[in-house]
Amino acid sequence: MFRRLISKVFPTLKQEIEANHYFFEDTKDVPENLDIQYNQNTADVSDLTFELNNTVHYQDRFFELLFNSAITTSQRDPINEFIESKILQLLRQPQYILKALPLVPSSLTQVMNTLNQPEFDVEILVNLISDDPVIAAKVIELANSAFYNRANKPISDIKAAFMLLGQKGLSEGVINGFVAQMVPKAQIYFKNYGKHLWSHSQTTGRLSQQLAIKYKINAEQAYLVGLLVNLGSMVIFQLMIDAFSSVCPDTQPNAQNIKRLVTDYGQRLTLDIAKLWNFPREILESLAVQSKISTEHELLKYSERYPIGGCVYQANQLAMLSLLVKHNKIELEDFDFNNATITLLTKGEASLLINHSANTVI
Template identity: 30%
Template sequence: MVISFFKNLFNFRDHNEQVKFTGITTVEKRQQTKPKAPVPAIEITVNQAAESQLDLSSLFYSLLFSNQQTTVTGIANNLERSVMRNIEQALSSPQSIAENVLKLPSKILELDKKLADDSIETQALIKLIEQDPLLCVEVLKLCNSSAFKRANSDVSSIQQALVQVGRQQLRQFITACLARQLIDIKPIYFRRFGAEIWRHSMQVAFLASELAKPDQRDSAFLLGLLHDVGKIAIFKMLVDAFYQAEPGDQPNSQLFKQVMTTKSLTLSALLARYWQLPQHFETPLTLLANSNIKPTDDMALLVWKANIISECSMLKQVDKLPKPALTVLLAQVECNEEDFIALHQKLMQF
């Protein structure tokens, strides 16, 4: 079960290290034994909420880039202007991006569908997975990573992984490894981006899955993985433009980061539509593209909350998130500071 996995992974609900959201989940309702401490009431206007989220995303972009300087004048350099033109072209023609810049692994949805089919016998499923040796290696590496390892001995085969983590968790691991192929940033300058955006996507996927209802967890997981494909596409455009940029040009203006924040979400939704993902993926991504509004759709809201919590955690880890900003953001996702700190400690394992 996903819940038992998260109990072992994050020690959720264990003694004094409980990690709970005051927007009470189904799991908490079943396990509730005492009243929850209320989140302090903070009056936040719609404009304050929108500005705080935009500032958070802009800070998060600063974390992804290796340079530390940010220009606040709003003047974009030649490199940034070139990429912004490419972004506008991508929004008008997502087909060219989906075919030439960011190809969705052809087997990700096909294999995910088969993994969800309970009528497929275990041995047939193992044989299916083992047809891709590179996929097997990546899955075993993930099973044995510090964040997910559940036993003292290493997992050395897909069959052992299936026994140890279960079919549903293995399905999520395989989906994650296939999605990982989308992030292929080779230049050294952008290598940090590849590592950090993957870490963020994994955090959002697992947080969204934990917050979801039992029948929504697998969809929430995949949606969390795919919500930032627009960012990945834009950064790949940036890599191409970087080779032709003037010496010294860096993607460091506040304007550029804000444009990327708003446009990347729209591009994610357009790519999902072109890839012909099921409607329950495309609709939440389309709603998330309106970054000024807190979504009301269940799936979109899960990813929205998980995204904010993950970005806050990653920025806090490098001491880049001011305390007042954190307070406002946590109030929006209905998470008190004590719970966030406990969750932050667990997220650092990724």
């Protein structure tokens, strides 16, 4: 996805790289202001200025699952430091990354507008979806999933998928089809990262939807925000993979370095992408509020003003726990919810959602 950008940013490495690290020298002149307006129509979210969330909780275990604990190490080397410094420069000037991203296709906008109409022509909708093979494939994949296809009857065309999924399910499939294009296409060394990260995004979307229904707020919008909330993480990982593949294919990225960049810049980059795609203000606000929550009091405060943002924050935390449970990395019976995660749910409610998500194939 970013090969052309990487080729412009990274010079050819010499056979040997000296161990002198110019990290701070390389980045000290880069502007620190990350609030870049991409066009005059971009929604103003200045009242939700980006802040780093210092809460770690069980994040280490989640990253160990993504990368495999055997490779989660803090050991550093010249090549890793060199590439990390360049990626950091890009993250501090994200307009270059954003130019390399796909724009929201007009077909997606047309499909979503059609689905939101009280009455629509199914044939027109089927033709719109069929024009985009990636989105069409994702819709059919969703229709064949155990979550929707309880009868296990194979679905092979869009019209049959619509009959099974219904309007709401089809909307999810269309959104999935576009966002899925952003999932990291990793080297075999990190082959589980993209799979687990996409599973986490889907679970976050599904849990956001369930919590929205519980809180009586817009469930479809909550699903979309939940699916989008980890886009920045996906982009950062793909940048690292493309950089190492282009610059020094015999060296592997340091998982600890990627984790640090994702933690520090992932949420901000997600918001920047959402601005580029001209999502409505409500979605931008819901994404922006994710970085401001680090305590239960803050979650309660921001949930009152931005209910979808608060809903998605909780779903994101629960989705991490769901994956950890699914892969036997934690036992909920021994898990201390009070000290490890932030949610407005009771332990019983949270455990029920986590276990159900862990046992549900999406």
